[in-house]
Amino acid sequence: MANKRERHLAIHEIVETRAVQSQDELRKLLRERGLDVTQSTLSRDLHELRLARIPTGDGVRYAFTDAAVATMEDDRGALDHLLPQLFDKVDGTGELVVLHTVTGGAQPVAAAIDSEAWPDVLGTIAGDDTILLVCRSVEARGRVMRRLSSLAGDRG
């Protein structure tokens, strides 16, 4: 009843190094290491470890999914909270807006803008402290810049 932790570690390791296709296969691999449990237990283990059976070009395999899960469950920060904190300055030309943020701020801000899906914005691409926004038109760019400035607290 005791070595659950050890087993979880082993599962972690096994799944990272080979394409495990079923719980029974995993069971055999664990047995080679002296860890002998039933499939039921593995089903529970895999759930606890958030390992998923994902389809591949040929067959399936178990793998980690943290990123995907976390992303979907996260509440994105609202732009009007993020911008005032992270905003540095904004500028633009043609249909393009270049928005500067503090270091590390570009990704969350861009994500927030994306999630609001402004009709004037075709898309955003964010680096570390800079976001490029592609607008639908030059006029749209004007609107977007004004809106960003206003959300940020009228500075840039």
Add this chain to the structure above:
Amino acid sequence: MANKRERHLAIHEIVETRAVQSQDELRKLLRERGLDVTQSTLSRDLHELRLARIPTGDGVRYAFTDAAVATMEDDRGALDHLLPQLFDKVDGTGELVVLHTVTGGAQPVAAAIDSEAWPDVLGTIAGDDTILLVCRSVEARGRVMRRLSSLAGDRG
């Protein structure tokens, strides 16, 4: 036998907006949209779309996974394989195309486009789910967008 593509699109959309917990549940949701197929078909669809049933804190749900995207990359960077799976929508202005993909899809798709070296495309910049393509001219942009739409299966 015809609306497989439409169904795939719908599945994509449904799975991205709600926590689908089983193929039967998905089946019901699809039926509400007038798409009536058996669970067998959905099993195949989900595999083709590389959607996985991933465990969460409470229960399970179907979703895209980074790992699934990674797996697809192994299947060779062929654009005509990647795009139908990862494509979300495409838009453009001036000489710029903004291509949206599912989360995590931008990098592989951009790499595939790069590797095909289209003469109309000066270059690409990819974030996580958005790609900016800089085209040689406005006309070139039209051609590029049409080509992308067609490769993706005529949707966006």
Add this chain to the structure above:
DNA sequence: GGGCGCAATGAAAGAATATGCATTCAATAT
């Protein structure tokens, strides 16, 4: 038109996974 080949699909059989219930063990309370 008729025969072929092939993708898409459903129904049912077959796998794989999840789970309800009982048991065991260890820690803790009485």
Add this chain to the structure above:
DNA sequence: ATATTGAATGCATATTCTTTCATTGCGCCC
């Protein structure tokens, strides 16, 4: 020391998913 509680687990079974096999609709070629 004994009872109590709760986590970990196995067993049997329920649930869910995958696959096989047969069928159907379509396009192609002669």
